[in-house]
Amino acid sequence: MSKRRNVLFVIMDQMRADLLHGAFANHVDLPNLRALMGDAVTFRRHYSVTNPCGPSRASILTGKYAINHRSVRNGTPLPHDTPNLATEVRKAGYLPQLWGYTDIATDPRTLTAGDPMLKSYEQVIPGFVEALEMRLEESWPWRSHLAAKGYEFGEGYEVFRPKGDTVDSPALYASQDSDTAFLTDRFLADIRARPSGWFAHLAYIRPHPPLVAPEPFNKMYDPASLPSPRIVRDRASQAASHPYDGPLLEQKRPSDNVIGFPDLEDTPQNVAALRAIYLALATEVDQHFGRIIRFLKESGQYDDTLLVIMADHGEMLGDHHAWGKMHYYDAAYHTPLIIRDPALKEGFGREVDAPTESIDVTPTILDLLGLDIPDTMDGRSLASFLRCKAPDDWRDYSYSELDYGDPVEPTLWQTRLGLDSDLTNFAILRGRKHTLVHFNGGLPPILFDHENEGEARNVANDPAASSILLEMTQRLLNHRLTHTEGRFARTMITAKGAQRAS
Numbered sequence: 001m002s003k004r005r006n007v008l009f010v011i012m013d014q015m016r017a018d019l020l021h022g023a024f025a026n027h028v029d030l031p032n033l034r035a036l037m038g039d040a041v042t043f044r045r046h047y048s049v050t051n052p053c054g055p056s057r058a059s060i061l062t063g064k065y066a067i068n069h070r071s072v073r074n075g076t077p078l079p080h081d082t083p084n085l086a087t088e089v090r091k092a093g094y095l096p097q098l099w100g101y102t103d104i105a106t107d108p109r110t111l112t113a114g115d116p117m118l119k120s121y122e123q124v125i126p127g128f129v130e131a132l133e134m135r136l137e138e139s140w141p142w143r144s145h146l147a148a149k150g151y152e153f154g155e156g157y158e159v160f161r162p163k164g165d166t167v168d169s170p171a172l173y174a175s176q177d178s179d180t181a182f183l184t185d186r187f188l189a190d191i192r193a194r195p196s197g198w199f200a201h202l203a204y205i206r207p208h209p210p211l212v213a214p215e216p217f218n219k220m221y222d223p224a225s226l227p228s229p230r231i232v233r234d235r236a237s238q239a240a241s242h243p244y245d246g247p248l249l250e251q252k253r254p255s256d257n258v259i260g261f262p263d264l265e266d267t268p269q270n271v272a273a274l275r276a277i278y279l280a281l282a283t284e285v286d287q288h289f290g291r292i293i294r295f296l297k298e299s300g301q302y303d304d305t306l307l308v309i310m311a312d313h314g315e316m317l318g319d320h321h322a323w324g325k326m327h328y329y330d331a332a333y334h335t336p337l338i339i340r341d342p343a344l345k346e347g348f349g350r351e352v353d354a355p356t357e358s359i360d361v362t363p364t365i366l367d368l369l370g371l372d373i374p375d376t377m378d379g380r381s382l383a384s385f386l387r388c389k390a391p392d393d394w395r396d397y398s399y400s401e402l403d404y405g406d407p408v409e410p411t412l413w414q415t416r417l418g419l420d421s422d423l424t425n426f427a428i429l430r431g432r433k434h435t436l437v438h439f440n441g442g443l444p445p446i447l448f449d450h451e452n453e454g455e456a457r458n459v460a461n462d463p464a465a466s467s468i469l470l471e472m473t474q475r476l477l478n479h480r481l482t483h484t485e486g487r488f489a490r491t492m493i494t495a496k497g498a499q500r501a502s
Helices: 031-037 053-062 085-092 140-148 156-160 179-191 235-240 245-251 268-298 358-368 412-417 463-482
Strands: 006-012 041-043 096-100 129-133 199-204 305-311 337-340 350-352 398-403 425-430 434-439 446-449 491-494 497-500
Touching: 006 268, 031 268, 031 305, 031 337, 053 085, 053 358, 085 096, 085 199, 085 358, 096 179, 129 140, 129 179, 140 179, 179 199, 179 268, 235 245, 245 412, 305 358, 425 463, 434 463, 446 463
Parallel strands: 006 199, 006 305, 041 350, 096 129, 096 199
Antiparallel strands: 041 337, 305 337, 398 425, 425 434, 434 446, 491 497
């Protein structure tokens, strides 16, 4: 067997694509990611297939749409026997190690009722070895590190409370002790002595809220110099524009993004300040990612390491008065994806404009490592794009979905809309010219026309758009019919035994 090369798979949490190519591209300093773009292949129309963190990572790591893996909420278990990136790369002799988190709730069938792993959704998908526990709510090694250095903080999210009376006050910890710095330090310390052939998955918490940054990052960007949020109507009109929007805007406000400021008003100045901190946290991740790239080059491993850099989902960041990722707008789903395969240098510096989905990442890694892609996976390998040969039959749209209910503790949407948790979901089909958002539970659809007003206006009720609405709805239905659970879809039991289509 030939020598195994290294694999470094990095996920940043809640990072928008337009930090690298779009509205923020000329306003945020990301020198290391930009340098990598010139030395790799960048996918400009890359989208998460579902949100929030847990479901998104379940789709990324299993290569499955949420309609198939059904781990559709933070806290919804993922069946333990679902093939995923970690279980598959073990077949090639890799020991997949995790620095960070996967946020995937454990299958309760594998544990006794009182097991503590059933009391937190922040668990590790089967197959990975947890080299460093670095979760958002249960980051005990990092908190122990802070305590050992003399920092004082309360329980829970109090560690993220700014040290001052303004939202841009610095974090209580110095920059060298931040969660981003700590994760990078531990990874570099651990990987330094490992023999070649390692497989590392790094999951950075940032730029995910709570929005607080250590000095000097907290004052890195002037809020007044940044682009304003995408606003097309006042808050009341936005809340009334669709039944989904009212509960969304009511339960998620600017004050929810920072600890200790419950009365923070939704003013342009405060929104701009929070956006500036978000960009600063992205720059901090970039700075520490640069340390990893330098280590790989200095240790002679850069050209023997498959690099995959992405985010799990996006962030509304005040666009349309919204925050977080529980929305139907592109900002909640459009994310960066950069892949560097040192064996495929012909594509370096190339930017791909074909629509790609987060479920494509695991099949791509498996393909580049020479491993089979399980029938359970809905995604397709992007290896052809790395070779500058786009497949003739590549999709011309992207698909996403979102579940916004809770079967145990009903959400505000369920209460206000009178919907059971099985009905609180929607699906998104994004084409070149139009985007369809189809809601379950009898809620009206949304149709955006990209060639005219785009996401500024829903044209679903325009008589002139009726044929387009029908066509997009049919395409969405066809997509759902095509991509049903595929575990045994290509297998038949015959007189000759179990046979699988090639």
